[in-house]
Amino acid sequence: MNRLLVIEAILQTNSFTKAAELLGYTQSSVSQMVASLEKEFNIQILKRSRNGVQLTPEGKELYPFIIQTIRQYQALKETASSIRGLKTGTVKIGAITSVSCYWLPDLFKEFQAEYPDIEFxxxxxxxxMILNWLKNGVIDFGLMTADYGEGFHKHIIHTTQMKAFLPLGHPLAKLDRIPIEKLADDPFILVEGGGYSExxxxxxNAGVKPNVKYRIQDDYTIMAMVEAGLGISMLSELVFSRTNFNVVSKPVEPAVERPVAVVYRDxxxxxxxxxxxxxxxxKNRKRLM
Structure with a gap:
């Protein structure tokens, strides 16, 4: 099992040296374990290049089974722990920015008050990205929209509103609710959704096409760009609650919602x-409202 954990650590850190530091081994030991595993299967699993460490084509075929074996072993250990009472374990989560920033810190703190040795x-x-991590076993579950991703189990824990974000002094900022068609003419800064965009x-649905000028993954970068007058955007209401950006946030008409769900395979x-x-x-979903 240690050899499989070494393979995972090498690919996560993109380095034999960093993997050794992470796992508490010498670099020589890490290299020997990889060589031993490759000799046992008679397959080269990893290759080094100027860009770091990558899986060989044969390694790519083996890696999902390596990850599956690691997860099953971890589940075995944690099941044994659960028999004694939950003492140790690791929770691996993939989440969109607004959820990870606004909800998770307090929830982590409360959960660890009861289970102090649990790692996140x-x-x-x-x-x-979240769906890909789920498919490859990188994370245990995701926190994302329930409207995207087939073949996964989903449990909605909250529905957030998507709101228009405008620079100070923008003519639309005077309105209580902004008709969505009025957002189509200005330069639009789109949050990159990775396959789906609310x-x-x-x-x-409104029959209009936005004037998309920028596609950005980070919500807070988008707000900085809106503040600078580079365009307008539509983001989750959550990101406005913990920010000092000089922007205006207004509801959109008709309302645009994001049903946030826990998404997992089994x-x-x-x-x-x-x-x-x-x-x-x-259990605590009502507190997210």
Whole structure:
């Protein structure tokens, strides 16, 4: 099992040296374990290049099974822990920026007050990245829209509003609610959704096409660009609550919503710690409103 964990660490850090530091081994030991595994299977799994470490074509075929074996072993250990009471474990989450910034810090703090030895690994990304991490076993579950991603189990925990974000002094900032068609003419800064976009879906439903000038993944970069007068945008209401940007946020007409859900493949095969945290999220979903 240690050899498989070494392979995972090397690919996560893109370095034999960093993987050794992460796992507490010498670099020589890491190299020997990789060589031993490759000799056992008679397959080269990793190759080094100027860009770091990559899987060989044969390694790419093996890697999903390596990850599956690691996750099953972790689930085995955590099941044993759960028999004694939840003591240790790792919760691996993928989340969109607004959720990871606004909700998760307080939830982590509360959960660890009860289970202090539980570790969290949080990956931030767009919808496409989160779904890809789920498919490859990089994360246990995602926190993202329920409207995108086929073949996954989804449990909606809250519905947030998508609002228009405008520079100070923009003519539309005087309105209480902004008709979506009025957002189509200005330069539009689109939050990159990785395959799905609530704003684009809303524009399409309204029969108008936005003047998209920028596609940015980070919500806070978008707000900085709106503040600088580079355009307008539509973002989750959550991002406005913890920001000092000099921008205006107004509801859109008709309302544009994002149903935020816990998304996973099979809850029964998740690590025990992740099952506990999902139950904790569902139990506390009313506090997210």
């Amino acid at each position: 690994v949080l990956q931030q990304g767009d919808y496409g 704003p684009l879906e809303a524009f399409s 809850k029964q095969t998740l690590p025990i710690a992740s099952q506990y945290f999902i139950e904790f999220l569902i």
